[in-house]
Amino acid sequence: MTAGSAYSAAGVLPLRRDAGSRYGPWIVAAALFVVTLALAATMAIRNAEQGWRTALAGKISVQVPxxxxxxxxxxxxxxxxxxxxxxxxxxxxxxxxxxxxxxxxxxxxxxxxxxxxxxxxxxxxxxxxxxxxxxxxxxxxxxxxxxTRIDDHGIRLAYVLRFALALQVFGVVVAAIFGLIATMTAIFATRAGLSSHREEIGILQAIGAGDGYIARQFVAHSANFSIKGGIVGCALAAGALILLGRYAPGGNAFMVPEMTLSPIQWIVLACLPPVATVIAMATARVTAMRALSRVI
Amino acid sequence: MRRPVVRISTVTMAEAFLTAETGVVRLEDVSLQYGSGPEVLRDVSLSLETGSFHFLTGPSGAGKTSLLRLLHLALRPTRGTVRLFDRDVSRLGRKHRPALRRRIGVVSQEFGLISHLTAAENVALPLRIAKANAGEIRENVTELLRWVGLGRELDELPEALSEGQKQRVAVARAVIARPDLLLADEPTGNVDENAAMRLIHLMEELNKVGTAVVFATHDESLVSRFGHPTHVLDGGELVRADPVEGMIGEHAEA
Structure with a gap:
């Protein structure tokens, strides 16, 4: 450590050296990879569903023998x-x-x-x-x-839409579960840090550090590994989606609806790492503040 | 030797008003017990003036550390009143403690240095907590460490320092923000006699610029070499107080 860093705002607690911290970014990356894919699939199914509605709503076919x-x-x-x-x-x-x-x-x-x-x-x-x-x-x-018979598309469309809705709910649930895993990573990292750095925290409190100052150490740490893991996870998921897109049959394929994402939906997916980071920071702060408040 | 002129404002206007007090510490019939155990302090009454220097002595287990921990807001009295800077802190909520603790420097026998931070980084901590700017921190930390004779050890980790050097780093950290009160708990316990004498002289220098010092030690021979008021604790009771100028309260008057 150089003298130049002595007076900077660098972390006082060596949280990055903790054994558990090495895996934090990878857990977040894996979780964000799944969250991104699940949300992308959900949005693509929703897009397809709207296409079906537009194409088939208000139409019937008549068969003359x-x-x-x-x-x-x-x-x-x-x-x-x-x-x-x-x-x-x-x-x-x-x-x-x-x-x-x-x-x-x-x-x-x-x-x-x-x-x-x-x-x-x-x-x-x-x-x-x-x-x-x-x-x-x-x-x-x-x-x-x-x-002569009438083929009402609405009846079949209702079945398809019900299945599409079930898939969307499933996608959101999967995204929520893995989002929760990413959030839990921040909780575990904070609790582990509070436990393993109890002595340093005691020293900081003795020289006048408030709970907010100590909690900020954990917030910064969570932000660090969440943004890294989030970017890696989302980038891998984006790569997978692009690769899948190349093998997708496209709009002329028989029985397979065209499932693409709009530019806004891509932007939504790109926002996942910062959103996950903000959630991780808030989680770390709440976890740290609650734990510190139990100390007299 | 010129003392660094660091003073970081960490007090509110109301607290600044309170700093006009003359009594830094006032204990009134203070008792303390841990859980349901016996009382480790019993009916202790004591007043210390701003800018005074006091020894607190007595045998091991007499209650010196408990008394200092009370003054440092790490414990709450079971009975009685603890006033710091004219403010009743006996039942002070935890969110109000950090601001008061920033007015109190602490030096302990274990030094309390953070092992992965250099000497300069350790000393800089109180200023960083007080949100001083980096330039101000660099200037004052360097100056203070030179003042305590550690100008060449700025970038050394605690493990590379001798016991005496660690103690001086701990003292520098305790006084970098110019506290109104310095609590030293057996600070000479891990250093040789020469280092102990130098440490007390160092604290006397700090005392001259207005910091009240409470120096706890079981070594009465060390205490006897200095002419500062001495309070003797035994079995949790304040059994004797040498009536020297700078001390007020019932024991001084006794």
């Missing part, structure tokens, strides 16, 4: 009936080529789908808040062209 549908007249009749319904904003037959392409993943590119009795599909967009009676509509369509 093959024998009638292939002729085209039945489809035209159903489309006319749909367009005449006040609660329906628009009804458009789906190009048979598109219908066949939807089946391609199951049947293969070389399948002779022209020979299959595929139903005709009609995309229907409902008017918002029109109060559409799907059952009554299906009865009317079936009467016009027997076998």
């Amino acid at each position: 093959a024998p009638s549908g292939t002729g085209g007249e039945a489809v035209a009749e159903i489309v006319a009936l749909l367009r005449a319904t006040p609660a329906i904003a628009d009804a458009e037959p789906v190009d048979p080529v598109v219908v066949r392409s939807l089946l391609e993943p199951w049947l293969g590119a070389g399948a002779e789908m022209e020979a299959l009795p595929l139903p005709a599909l009609i995309d229907v967009r409902l008017r918002p808040d029109a109060g559409m009676d799907i059952v009554a509509l299906e009865v009317a369509l079936d009467a016009a062209v027997p076998g």
Whole structure:
């Protein structure tokens, strides 16, 4: 130690030399790695959920069975009936080529789908808040062209949204648990420091150091290892997310929704190390002040 | 030899007003016991004036350390009143103690140096706690350590210092912020006779610039070489006080 540091604001208690302090940054790094990934997954699922809502909300599909549908007249009749319904904003037959392409993943590119009795599909967009009676509509369509069925996306969407919500709750819980682990690290480091440096603390108190002065030693120590661990953990998580992003199938992939993060969400993740540091500092202060207050 | 003129203001306006007192210490019928054990101090009454020098003597276990710990606010009396700087501190809350402790310097037999800090860093601690600026700290610490003869040991860790040097570092730390009261608990216990004499002379120099000194030792032969008021504790009672100028209170009048 040089004379130059003798009068600086450097820590009076040698907390960084404590055996437990060596592992503090790594525990925080591991915890922040998991917290970052969990929150990123939660946000990505939320983004996908909103995409699903936007894409499918207010839409239904109508299937006209093959024998009638292939002729085209039945489809035209159903489309006319749909367009005449006040609660329906628009009804458009789906190009048979598109219908066949939807089946391609199951049947293969070389399948002779022209020979299959595929139903005709009609995309229907409902008017918002029109109060559409799907059952009554299906009865009317079936009467016009027997076998015509309505596929209400809302029912399947509800299942998907419920699962997405469960995943988000799970992500938040995982993030909270590992955030708690990072916080506990500050508590254990502070308690260990208070115990192993009892003699030095007694000397400081004897020469007029208040609880706040002593607590600041632990606050500074917690800030030091939290910011280091937090940056390492978040950087590793960001690297993992970028790597995962390269292997992600993207928006055209079948059955897999596109899950990306907005710039604001990346900023939120980047704020995790300073937020974790502030929490660790507050935790260290409260822990130290409470422990010191028990001494006469 | 010029004494460093360090004085860091760590007192409030109200406390500054109180520093106009003449009695640094006033004990009124003070008794102390640890838990449910026997009383280690019994009905001790004592008054010490500002800028006075007192020896506190008596055999081991007489209660000297307990009395000094009371004065340093490390203990609370079981009965009686302890007044420091004209303020009743008998039941003082812990948040008010640090400010008062900064007006009191302490030197003990164990030195109480922080082992990983250099001599200069140890001496600088009271000023750092008082939030003095780095330049002021550097200047005063260097000057004071030179004054106590440790100009070359500024950057030495305590383990590299002799017992006498450690004691001088402890004294320098105790007086760096110019305390109003200096409590020395058996400070000569771990040093040879020459070092002990030098230490007392050093404290007399500090006393001349206004610091009241209470010097506790069981070595009555050492005490007899100086003409300062002497209080004798035995079995927790103040059994004798030599009536020398600078002491007031019932024992002085006895």
